[in-house]
Amino acid sequence: MTPDPKRPDPKRPDPVQPANAEALALVHQLLALGHAALAWQDPETRTPGISRIAFARDPQVGLLTLVSGLAPHFRALRDRPDCALMLGNVGDKGDPLTHPRLMIRARASFVAPDDPARPGLRDRWLQRNPKAQVYIDLPDFAFVRLTPTSALLNGGFARAFHIAPEDL
Amino acid sequence: MTPDPKRPDPKRPDPVQPANAEALALVHQLLALGHAALAWQDPETRTPGISRIAFARDPQVGLLTLVSGLAPHFRALRDRPDCALMLGNVGDKGDPLTHPRLMIRARASFVAPDDPARPGLRDRWLQRNPKAQVYIDLPDFAFVRLTPTSALLNGGFARAFHIAPEDL
Numbered sequence: 001m002t003p004d005p006k007r008p009d010p011k012r013p014d015p016v017q018p019a020n021a022e023a024l025a026l027v028h029q030l031l032a033l034g035h036a037a038l039a040w041q042d043p044e045t046r047t048p049g050i051s052r053i054a055f056a057r058d059p060q061v062g063l064l065t066l067v068s069g070l071a072p073h074f075r076a077l078r079d080r081p082d083c084a085l086m087l088g089n090v091g092d093k094g095d096p097l098t099h100p101r102l103m104i105r106a107r108a109s110f111v112a113p114d115d116p117a118r119p120g121l122r123d124r125w126l127q128r129n130p131k132a133q134v135y136i137d138l139p140d141f142a143f144v145r146l147t148p149t150s151a152l153l154n155g156g157f158a159r160a161f162h163i164a165p166e167d168l
Numbered sequence: 169m170t171p172d173p174k175r176p177d178p179k180r181p182d183p184v185q186p187a188n189a190e191a192l193a194l195v196h197q198l199l200a201l202g203h204a205a206l207a208w209q210d211p212e213t214r215t216p217g218i219s220r221i222a223f224a225r226d227p228q229v230g231l232l233t234l235v236s237g238l239a240p241h242f243r244a245l246r247d248r249p250d251c252a253l254m255l256g257n258v259g260d261k262g263d264p265l266t267h268p269r270l271m272i273r274a275r276a277s278f279v280a281p282d283d284p285a286r287p288g289l290r291d292r293w294l295q296r297n298p299k300a301q302v303y304i305d306l307p308d309f310a311f312v313r314l315t316p317t318s319a320l321l322n323g324g325f326a327r328a329f330h331i332a333p334e335d336l
Contacts, residue, residue, distance in 0.1 A: 015238060035264035037254055039207030039216035047250035048207035048216055052258075052269050052322070070183060082215035086205050089258055090220075095299060096203035101220050131263060154220070 016152065016160045023153050023161040030087040030102040030153075031057040031168065034128070037086040038065070040072075043079035055087070056128055061121045063106065063148060063168065066132065069140030077108040077144055085146065098156035104168065105150045111143035118143065184320065184328045191321050191329040198255040198270040198321075199225040199336065202296070205254040206233070211247035223255070224296055229289045231274065231316060231336060234300065237308030245276040245312055253314065266324035272336065273318045279311035286311065 019027075036055040039048055051073045053065045063085075067074050077083060088101030111118055121143060126132060135141055151163035187195075204223040207216055219241045221233045231253075235242050245251060256269030279286055289311060294300060303309055319331035 035258055037205035037207075037218060039205075039218040039252070041209070041214075041216050045250075046209075046214065047273065048209050048252045049273070050205060050207040050218075050252040050254045050271055052254065052256070052265060054263075054265055082213075084207070084216045084218040086218045086220065088220070090203055095222075095297075097220060097222055103218055105215065105217070129263075 015158065016162055019153070019161045019163050019167065023155065023163070024167055026100055026155060027102055027151075027153055027163055027167065030100065031063075033087050033089065035087075036065075038073055039084040039086075040076040041080045041082065043076055046080075049073065049076060053085075054129065054132075055085070056125060057168070058121050058124055060124075061111075061117055061145060063104070063146040064121060064125070065144050065146060066125065066136065067142055067144055068135070068138075069142075074142070078110060081108040082106075083108055083146070100153065100155045102163070103152045103154070104146070104148050106146040106148045109145045109147065111145060184330055187321070187329045187331050187335065191323065191331070192335055194268055194323060195270055195319075195321055195331055195335065198268065199231075201255050201257065203255075204233075206241055207252040207254075208241045208244040209248045209250065211244055214248075217241065217244060221253075222297065222300075223253070224293060225336070226289050226292055228292075229279075229285055229313060231272070231314040232289065232293070233312050233314060234293065234304065235310055235312055236303070236306075237310075242310070246278060249276040250274075251276055251314070268321070268323045270331070271320045271322070272314070272316050274314040274316045277313045277315065279313060 036053050038051050038053045042049050049072055056064050058064050083106055085104045086101055090096045090099050148165040148168050151168060153161040153163050204221050206219050206221045210217050217240055224232050226232050251274055253272045254269055258264045258267050316333040316336050319336060321329040321331050
């Protein structure tokens with residue numbers, strides 16, 4: 001019989017713990033990676049899509065990506081802003097499911113070209129990614145803020161932690 | 169003004185090319201990675217979720233994952249089988265957006281415990297992942313077939329290819 005993972009099992013404790021200092025240190029390492037996998041919703045069919053994105057945690061504006069108008073998730077994020085991100089590289093050795101990763105549920109909002117925060121976040125983005133200079137100001141590229149609603153750190157089997165949005 | 173990426177721009181050719189032999193060789197390398205990022209749809213809110221999954225291309229059954237009943241995508245895939253996968257590691261050097269990745273849209277279907285294909289695919293899974301022995305037969309774990317509907321290989325800037333489901 002297929003178990004129902006929604007029904008709490010009294011024999012099995014909640015496998016997700018509240019965050020501790022070690023978990024938060026790992027979160028900050030993962031947020032510095034520079035790229036993420038983004039799950040989005042197709043605006044027409046509502047079926048899931050996935051893309052690799054450039055990513056940064058801007059110290060003033062928060063979680064950010066820079067998107068080309070040619071990317072399929074450009075229109076998806078504009079029309080259906082709910083999305084989810086995963087951060088974490090898989091190393092060469094061992095079971096990939098034991099390597100840490102951070103999953104973040106978020107809402108996307110486009111940064112307007114005349115947003116007063118744009119010049120500052122643009123300059124900080126270029127400090128981290130100097131090669132973005134060649135496309136950062138093209139008219140079909142846009143910065144997108146990713147405002148987190150919840151997050152989960154998975155540090156390997158039996159090492160899962162709830163992360164509060166304000167800790168990102 | 170925000171451009172509409174849906175409207176074809178006559179000055180800009182379709183950036184996605186049909187697959188060639190080099191692209192297909194890269195596809196087969198990526199399919200052998202053993203893990204993927206999975207985009208799924210929350211069965212209640214319909215908002216996107218994302219998880220890291222164990223992955224294999226079984227020579228007889230096709231694309232597969234093995235899912236724990238505790239994973240949030242277990243119930244998601246059961247209730248809303250449309251999903252999307254991304255395969256591809258990010259190396260230590262260079263722009264992460266130039267490192268190859270394969271995006272696959274798929275439909276999930278659970279392999280029943282008494283499915284006649286299960287013993288064979290279970291044995292082949294264990295050959296690739298001997299450590300899965302400890303959980304592969306637990307009653308809340310299930311194999312899930314991921315039947316592809318379309319795929320896109322991104323080998324870096326201006327190197328995108330349509331991949332036919334039969335080439336996966």
